Amino acid sequence: MMLEITDLKVSYGAIQALRGIDLTLNEGEIVALIGGNGAGKSTTLQTISGLLKPVSGSIRFLGDEIIGVAPQEIVARGIIHVPEGRRIFSSLTVEENLEMGAYLQRDKIAKQRTLEEAYVRFPRLKERRKQAGGTLSGGEQQMLAIARAIMAQPKLLLLDEPSMGLSPVLVEQIFDIIESINDQGTSILLVEQNAQMALSIANRGYVLETGGIVLSGEAESLLHDPMVIEAYLGG
Amino acid sequence: MTALSSVSFKTPQLVARIIRSVIGIIVVVWAAMRIYNVLFVNQAYGLDTWVRFGITGLIIGGMYALIAIGYTLVYGILGMINFAHGEVMMIGTFGGYFVLEALAAIPAPTLANPDLNFLNAQPLLSILLAFLAGTLAASLMGYLLEKIAYRPLRNAPRLAPLISAIGASIFLQNAVQLLFSPQLRDYTNPDALARGTGWSIEIAGSQVLVTYTGVLSFVLSILLMVGLYVLVQKTRIGRAMRAVAQDKKTAALMGVDVDAVISQTFIISGALAGAAGVMWGIHNGLVYYFLGFIPGIKAFTAAVLGGIGNIPGAMLGGLVLGLVESIGPAALGIDFQLKDVIAFLILVLVLIFRPSGLLGAASVEEKL
Ligand SMILES: Nc1ncnc2c1ncn2[C@@H]1O[C@H](COP(=O)(O)OP(=O)(O)O)[C@@H](O)[C@H]1O
Ligand SMILES: [Mg+2]
Numbered sequence: 297m298m299l300e301i302t303d304l305k306v307s308y309g310a311i312q313a314l315r316g317i318d319l320t321l322n323e324g325e326i327v328a329l330i331g332g333n334g335a336g337k338s339t340t341l342q343t344i345s346g347l348l349k350p351v352s353g354s355i356r357f358l359g360d361e362i363i364g365v366a367p368q369e370i371v372a373r374g375i376i377h378v379p380e381g382r383r384i385f386s387s388l389t390v391e392e393n394l395e396m397g398a399y400l401q402r403d404k405i406a407k408q409r410t411l412e413e414a415y416v417r418f419p420r421l422k423e424r425r426k427q428a429g430g431t432l433s434g435g436e437q438q439m440l441a442i443a444r445a446i447m448a449q450p451k452l453l454l455l456d457e458p459s460m461g462l463s464p465v466l467v468e469q470i471f472d473i474i475e476s477i478n479d480q481g482t483s484i485l486l487v488e489q490n491a492q493m494a495l496s497i498a499n500r501g502y503v504l505e506t507g508g509i510v511l512s513g514e515a516e517s518l519l520h521d522p523m524v525i526e527a528y529l530g531g
Numbered sequence: 532m533t534a535l536s537s538v539s540f541k542t543p544q545l546v547a548r549i550i551r552s553v554i555g556i557i558v559v560v561w562a563a564m565r566i567y568n569v570l571f572v573n574q575a576y577g578l579d580t581w582v583r584f585g586i587t588g589l590i591i592g593g594m595y596a597l598i599a600i601g602y603t604l605v606y607g608i609l610g611m612i613n614f615a616h617g618e619v620m621m622i623g624t625f626g627g628y629f630v631l632e633a634l635a636a637i638p639a640p641t642l643a644n645p646d647l648n649f650l651n652a653q654p655l656l657s658i659l660l661a662f663l664a665g666t667l668a669a670s671l672m673g674y675l676l677e678k679i680a681y682r683p684l685r686n687a688p689r690l691a692p693l694i695s696a697i698g699a700s701i702f703l704q705n706a707v708q709l710l711f712s713p714q715l716r717d718y719t720n721p722d723a724l725a726r727g728t729g730w731s732i733e734i735a736g737s738q739v740l741v742t743y744t745g746v747l748s749f750v751l752s753i754l755l756m757v758g759l760y761v762l763v764q765k766t767r768i769g770r771a772m773r774a775v776a777q778d779k780k781t782a783a784l785m786g787v788d789v790d791a792v793i794s795q796t797f798i799i800s801g802a803l804a805g806a807a808g809v810m811w812g813i814h815n816g817l818v819y820y821f822l823g824f825i826p827g828i829k830a831f832t833a834a835v836l837g838g839i840g841n842i843p844g845a846m847l848g849g850l851v852l853g854l855v856e857s858i859g860p861a862a863l864g865i866d867f868q869l870k871d872v873i874a875f876l877i878l879v880l881v882l883i884f885r886p887s888g889l890l891g892a893a894s895v896e897e898k899l
Contacts, residue, residue, distance in 0.1 A: 347784070367786075368788045379780070379784060383778060383780075383781040385774050392770055396770060396774050399787055400786040444785075
C-alpha cells in the first residue's frame with residue numbers, strides 16, 4: 297500500500313478539523329477526496345505533506361511513518377503537494393518556478409531533461425518561461441503549479457482543488473493532464489469540490505464532512521450513490 | 532448612516548493629506564532656498580570641495596549600502612527589522628581589529644628593517660585576513676542572533692521579535708563593553724594603507740585627496756553588491772531565498788528547508804555587515820562597543836529610503852544617503868554636526884511621504 301492514514305486527528309487550537317479519518321491509497325490509483333467547504337480536505341493534505349502536525353493518528357507512506365518528518369524530507373521521499381490556490385511564486389519567472397519544483401534534484405542534466413519534458417507537455421509555459429509567474433492567467437497558473445510538481449518526479453501527487461476558479465473547458469484540460477500523469481505511473485490523491493469531475497477520473501473516492509469520512513467506495517458506485525448525488529452532484 | 536460613516540472615515544485622511552502637503556512644501560521650499568543661497572549667492576565652496584564631499588559620500592554610502600542589504604534581506608524573509616544589525620557590523624569591526632593587532636605583533640624582520648612586523652611585510656594579505664575575520668565573525672553573530680533571539684519567536688505576534696532585537700542589540704553592546712572595555716581604540720592599519728594617505732588629484736586648481744582606504748572600501752563594496760546580486764538572482768540558494776521570502780509554506784512544499792534558508796539569509800547579511808564593519812574600522816579608525824549604533828540606524832534609513840525588502844533599493848538608498856549626508860550640510864548651509872540630523876530627517880520624510888521608498892517596498896502581506 298502506498299499511503300495509509302489511520303485515525304488521523306488534527307486541530308487548529310480549539311477547533312477540531314479532522315476527527316479521526318482513515319484513508320488508503322494503492323500504488324497507481326487516483327483517489328478522490330470530496331467534500332464541501334470547510335470539510336477538512338486541505339487540512340488532510342497539509343498534514344500528509346508535513347505542514348501541519350496532527351494531534352494523533354498515523355500516516356504511513358510506503359510502509360514508513362511520516363508524521364513528524366519535516367516537509368522537505370517528505371518531498372524527498374516522493375510526495376508532492378500542489379496547494380489550494382496554486383501558490384505560484386509570482387515574482388519568480390515561470391522557468392524559476394519550474395526549477396523550484398526540482399529543488400532537490402542536484403543533477404543538472406537530469407533537471408534539464410525534466411524541464412524539457414515539462415515544456416513538451418505544457419508548450420504554453422515554454423512560450424512564457426521568462427515571464428513572472430504572477431502575470432499568468434488562472435488556467436496557466438494551474439498548469440504551472442502542476443508542471444512544477446511534476447518537476448520533482450513524484451511518486452504520489454496531492455492535488456488540492458485543481459479545478460477551482462477555472463472555466464469548464466480549462467477544467468477538462470486539467471483533468472486530462474491529471475489522467476495522463478497518472479497513466480505514466482504517478483499515484484494521485486485528488487481533493488475536489490467538483491465531485492462529478494473528480495469521481496469520473498478516480499478509481500476510488502472518500503466523502504469528507506466536518507472532519508470525518510462519511511462514505512467511501514469505488515468511484516463508479518459513489519457517482520450513483522443517492523447521498524452523494526443529493527449533496528454533491530446537484531441532484 | 533452610510534454617508535455619515537464615509538465622511539467621518541475620510542475627514543482624518545483629508546486632514547492628514549493637507550498637513551503632509553504643507554510640511555512637504557515648506558521643506559522643499561526651505562531646502563531650495565538654502566541650496567540656491569549656497570550655490571549662487573554665497574558661493575561658499577569651490578568645485579574641489581564638492582568633489583571631496585562627493586567622494587566621502589560614496590565611500591560611506593557604500594558601507595551603508597552593505598549594511599542596508601542586511602536589513603532588507605531579513606525584512607524580505609521574516610517581515611521584521613533586525614535592530615541588532617548594527618551590532619553585527621560592530622562585531623565585524625572587532626573581528627578585523629583583533630586580526631590586525633595580532634598580525635602587527637608577529638615579527639617579520641628583514642635585513643633592511645629589523646623591526647618589521649607581519650602586518651607591514653604583507654599588507655594586502657593582512658587586510659584580506661582582517662576582512663575574512665570580520666566577515667566570519669559577523670556571519671556567525673548573525674546566525675546565532677537568529678537562532679537564539681528570533682527563531683523561538685517565529686510564530687509570536689510581530690512586536691515580540693522586534694523587542695527581542697532591541698534587547699539583543701543592548702546585550703551585544705554591553706557584552707562587548709564588558710569583554711573588551713569601553714575604551715576607544717585605534718584601528719591598526721598597515722602603513723601602506725595608513726588613514727589619510729592616498730592619491731592626490733587636481734580639481735579646479737586644488738588638490739583633492741582620494742584615500743587608499745576609501746578606494747579599497749568603495750571598490751570592495753561594489754564587488755560585494757554585484758556578488759550578492761548574482762547570488763540572489765542566479766543561484767539555487769538565491770532562488771530558494773526569493774521563494775521563501777514570498778511564501779514559506781509553498782517553498783517547503785518544493786523541498787526547501789525553510790529554517791536553513793533563513794539561517795543562510797542571516798549569515799549572508801552578517802557577512803556583508805562584517806565587511807562594512809572592517810571598512811568602517813580601516814577608514815574611520817576607531818573601534819569601540821557602541822560604533823555600530825549610528826551606521827546601523829543610518830543603514831536602516833537607507834533601506835527604508837530605497838524601499839524595505841528591495842535589494843537594489845538598499846544599494847541605491849545607501850549610496851544616496853551617504854551622498855546626501857556628506858553634501859547636505861554644505862549645500863543647505865547648515866552646521867556639519869547636523870549631518871546625522873539630515874539622515875533622520877530623511878527617514879521621517881520618507882516614512883511620511885513615500886513609505887514604499889524610492890524603488891518600492893516588498894509587501895509583507897503577500898508573505899504572511
Ligand atoms: N489556519 C486555520 N486556523 C483555524 N482554523 C482553520 C485553519 N484552516 C482551516 N481551519 C478550519 O478547519 C476546518 C477545515 O478546513 P479546511 O481543511 O481548509 O477545509 P476544506 O479544504 O475542506 O475546505 C474549517 O472549519 C476551517 O475553518
Ligand atoms: Mg480547502
